[in-house]
Amino acid sequence: MVADKGKKLKVEKSGEEENHHIDEELVLSIEKLQEIQDELEKINEEASDKVLEVEQKYNEVRKPVYDKRNDIIKSIPDFWLTAFLSHPALGNLLNEEDQKVFKHLTSLEVEDFKDVKSGYSITFNFESNPYFEDTKLTKTFTFLDEGTTEITATPIKWKEGMGLPNGVSHEKKGNKRPLAEESFFTWFSNTQPKDMMDDMQDEIAEIIKEDLWPNPLSYFNNEADEEEFEGDDAEEGDKEGDDSEEDDDEQDEDEDDGEDEEEGDE
Secondary structure, three states, rough: OOHHHHHHHHHHHHHHHHHHHHHHHHHHHHHHHHHHHHHHHHHHHHHHHHHHHHHHHHHHHHHHHHHHHHHHOOOOOOHHHHHHHHOOOOHHHHOOHHHHEEEEEEEEEEOOOOOOOEEEEEEEOOOOHHHHHHHHEEEEEOOOOOOOOEEEOOOEEEEEOOOOOOHHHEOOEEEEEOOOOHHEEEEEEEOOOOOOOOHHHHHHHHHHHHHOOOOOHHHHHHHHHHHHHHHEEEEHHHHHHHHHHHHHHHHHHHHHHHHHOOOOHH
């Protein structure tokens, strides 16, 4: 009985040693795996830095081309208004009053900071207009180390009776102008930090920067294509209407001929 007990203790001890050996191997494997992951992270960081260097280089190359594009856009009436309205996400941001203001928008500029990962700015350039004193409105997004975004925007100096803050009604020459719809300039003027602001705030800026700005012509052409398509439909409708009228005329002539024949028989 004592021998059996000693044998059982020996077996249990052997099992504990084996488990301990397995645990040590597992810990060593995890430590080696972590070393590999750290090495990969270091390579990824170096790659990201190289990508940013290339991006910064080509931002400088693009700048004169963007300037040339802006010069041509200025000669196209309502270019930016049309591009905004044709964009599936941005079109809903412009209420009727905003659209009147955007008719005075001459150019849009998106510019990364010299250190690309530090942030960017979006600038709206307007011609002299009856709505506000400014001709240049800039909204800037600065990425901070703690993971938040600092946002600043040009304070808009609205002319008397022309303010559009937060869709609040304002009096204009004695008459109230209701602005129930939220204005695009509500978004522009909102400078709450990213961790406190609506997700849509940051999303709008990203859409302008990453989608509209690189190729606004594609959205401007969408509107032009739709107008052309609608024009074709109207022409087809007119053509069908003409054909229908011709058929009605032919039918009337046939009926008249039939009546003449009946009178002749009598």
